Amino acid sequence: MSPDLTWFKSSFSTNGGECVEVSASLPGAVPVRDSKDPQGPALVFPASAWRAFVAGVQAGEFGTV
Numbered sequence: 001m002s003p004d005l006t007w008f009k010s011s012f013s014t015n016g017g018e019c020v021e022v023s024a025s026l027p028g029a030v031p032v033r034d035s036k037d038p039q040g041p042a043l044v045f046p047a048s049a050w051r052a053f054v055a056g057v058q059a060g061e062f063g064t065v
Contacts, residue, residue, distance in 0.1 A: 009035055022050075 005023040021038070023031045030050035033042040045053075056062060 005031060007033070007038070 005025040007021040007023050009019050009021045019035045020032050021035045025031075026044070028047050029044050030047055031042040031044045032050075034040060
């Protein structure tokens, strides 16, 4: 993954480091990585798929943890 990406995690990530980071630096794609392993691999999703996932989370389609 390119070192030039800017990564961020949710402002709701206050659970002791169990979170993911995403980047909006790639046009049309959203890389996602484990915040505890920033040098590790990243999954890359089409931006439309990521938007659908986020909308589903916001709508409660995946229940609560």
